[in-house]
Amino acid sequence: MSEPTRRDFLKTTSVATLGAGVLSSLSSGAYAAGEDTVRIGLVGCGGRGTGACAQALKSPGRVRLIAMGDVFRDQLDGSLRNVEKAVENDDSAEISVAEETKFTGFDAYKQVIDSGVDVVILATPPGFRPMMLEYAVEKGVHVFMEKPVATDAPGVRQVLAAAKKAKEKGLKIGVGLQRHHQAPYQEFVGRIHDGEFGDVRALRVYWNGGGVWDPRRTRDQVKSEMEYQLRNWYYYTWLCGDHICEQHIHNLDVGNWVMSKDGWQFPVKANGMGGREVRKDPKYGEIFDHHAVEYTYADGTVMMSQCRHIRNCWNSVTEHVHTTKGIVDFGGRRGGYGATLFSGEDIPYKGKSPDPYQVEHDDLFTAIREGKDYSEAEYGAMSTMTAILGRMCTYSGKEITMKDALERGIGIMPTDFSWDAKLPNAPDANGVYAVAVPGVTEVLEKA
Ligand SMILES: NC(=O)c1ccc[n+]([C@@H]2O[C@H](COP(=O)([O-])OP(=O)(O)OC[C@H]3O[C@@H](n4cnc5c(N)ncnc54)[C@H](O)[C@@H]3O)[C@@H](O)[C@H]2O)c1
Numbered sequence: 001m002s003e004p005t006r007r008d009f010l011k012t013t014s015v016a017t018l019g020a021g022v023l024s025s026l027s028s029g030a031y032a033a034g035e036d037t038v039r040i041g042l043v044g045c046g047g048r049g050t051g052a053c054a055q056a057l058k059s060p061g062r063v064r065l066i067a068m069g070d071v072f073r074d075q076l077d078g079s080l081r082n083v084e085k086a087v088e089n090d091d092s093a094e095i096s097v098a099e100e101t102k103f104t105g106f107d108a109y110k111q112v113i114d115s116g117v118d119v120v121i122l123a124t125p126p127g128f129r130p131m132m133l134e135y136a137v138e139k140g141v142h143v144f145m146e147k148p149v150a151t152d153a154p155g156v157r158q159v160l161a162a163a164k165k166a167k168e169k170g171l172k173i174g175v176g177l178q179r180h181h182q183a184p185y186q187e188f189v190g191r192i193h194d195g196e197f198g199d200v201r202a203l204r205v206y207w208n209g210g211g212v213w214d215p216r217r218t219r220d221q222v223k224s225e226m227e228y229q230l231r232n233w234y235y236y237t238w239l240c241g242d243h244i245c246e247q248h249i250h251n252l253d254v255g256n257w258v259m260s261k262d263g264w265q266f267p268v269k270a271n272g273m274g275g276r277e278v279r280k281d282p283k284y285g286e287i288f289d290h291h292a293v294e295y296t297y298a299d300g301t302v303m304m305s306q307c308r309h310i311r312n313c314w315n316s317v318t319e320h321v322h323t324t325k326g327i328v329d330f331g332g333r334r335g336g337y338g339a340t341l342f343s344g345e346d347i348p349y350k351g352k353s354p355d356p357y358q359v360e361h362d363d364l365f366t367a368i369r370e371g372k373d374y375s376e377a378e379y380g381a382m383s384t385m386t387a388i389l390g391r392m393c394t395y396s397g398k399e400i401t402m403k404d405a406l407e408r409g410i411g412i413m414p415t416d417f418s419w420d421a422k423l424p425n426a427p428d429a430n431g432v433y434a435v436a437v438p439g440v441t442e443v444l445e446k447a
Pocket residue numbers: 043044045046047048049069070071072075076105106108109123124125126128146147148176177178230246
């Protein structure tokens with residue numbers, strides 16, 4: 001079977017159009033000569049891309065990695081070595097990345113997507129996600145993309161539009177918000193939705209920790225401002241979204257999920273405060289080191305959110321749901337998950353905890369093989385937007401509605417992606433970046 005035909009098969013076959021025999025032969029690997037092989041490509045060969053690639057290769061059935069792309073060749077080579085190591089004992093994982101299908105530079109994503117893959121894994125810094133998703137959908141390729149899926153409102157709108165088009169084309173999209181595939185979350189969000197703990201009254205969500213890696217390159221180790229920001233992408237808002245977007249999205253997304261008993265719900269407004277209290281050195285770019293945001297949902301329920309990147313403080317990466325009967329804790333409950341009711345009843349999570357990073361790939365690849373509807377892009381986009389709304393509030397000091405944020409949020413992406421591009425957020429002559437100032441910084445286009 002030629003490559004495009006194979007991809008078309010994966011793209012258009014639905015359970016309804018397949019006979020049971022064909023389905024069972026697919027899942028049992030009875031297709032001769034590797035015809036049931038799903039071909040994948042990786043864009044963004046860093047830590048998570050490498051992990052996601054290995055997990056995709058280990059998903060049920062035969063999977064072959066055929067192309068890789070990164071702006072930097074050193075990243076690609078390191079990732080390939082690590083993927084090879086990660087799947088060396090897995091018979092159904094194949095790696096066949098020739099020199100001709102190793103792509104570098106800003107167009108590497110197009111070359112990977114055009115190389116005959118059925119599925120592309122998008123794991124670059126999130127600023128690039130919307131344009132890469134849009135291209136994959138245009139080319140009829142299924143997608144696994146890491147969270148967050150954008151860093152500004154125009155990017156979120158672009159993802160929502162691509163998600164709509166993907167559905168029309170029967171393409172499947174997975175998003176790396178793995179708590180949706182994590183057994184204790186599935187069980188306790190389900191039990192909240194079933195009403196076992198009464199009505200939801202309020203939520204608290206946290207990603208408070210010491211921060212991530214220190215800048216990976218100094219100025220004298222790079223050739224341009226673009227390379228400097230890309231190597232140290234976490235500290236630049238157009239690339240990372242600030243840490244409220246890059247990490248805290250996981251916790252905000254759980255809040256949204258809990259509130260979505262009868263269809264997806266996202267906050268309708270927010271206000272917050274934040275700043276750069278400790279991590280002030282210009283080598284830390286332009287992002288804040290703390291944000292605290294109060295989100296309000298349509299029914300008046302409030303979600304209090306905190307995220308911090310400051311060492312030697314109280315740490316917590318957890319979500320807590322206050323209900324009329326007690327509190328449900330996702331983490332932070334003697335280290336675990338469960339409910340503590342006002343009646344005195346204690347309900348710990350007792351089930352198994354398979355690795356959610358593996359399960360999310362098993363679920364996506366099974367949907368692709370079986371032609372089942374599968375789209376995590378819409379809630380992934382709106383949970384990303386929830387985080388961006390919070391950042392817009394902490395940067396501006398204003399209360400902002402989700403509607404205004406989504407429709408009028410100022411775009412922060414550069415338009416020129418080249419090594420000598422003039423970046424809109426370039427530093428001053430002393431290498432100091434402009435940092436948002438609450439009460440001064442504008443985040444909305446004029447109405
Ligand atoms: N779901 C999770 O729990 C989880 C955990 C870690 C990271 N992530 C997400 O994965 C993504 C990547 O994070 P990471 O920790 O792997 O970062 P990383 O820095 O290790 O890797 C990013 C890679 O992307 C490459 N890159 C940058 N711009 C590119 C472009 N335009 N085209 C091609 N390649 C490009 C970089 O060179 C680098 O190799 C982020 O969105 C992050 O939020 C998710």
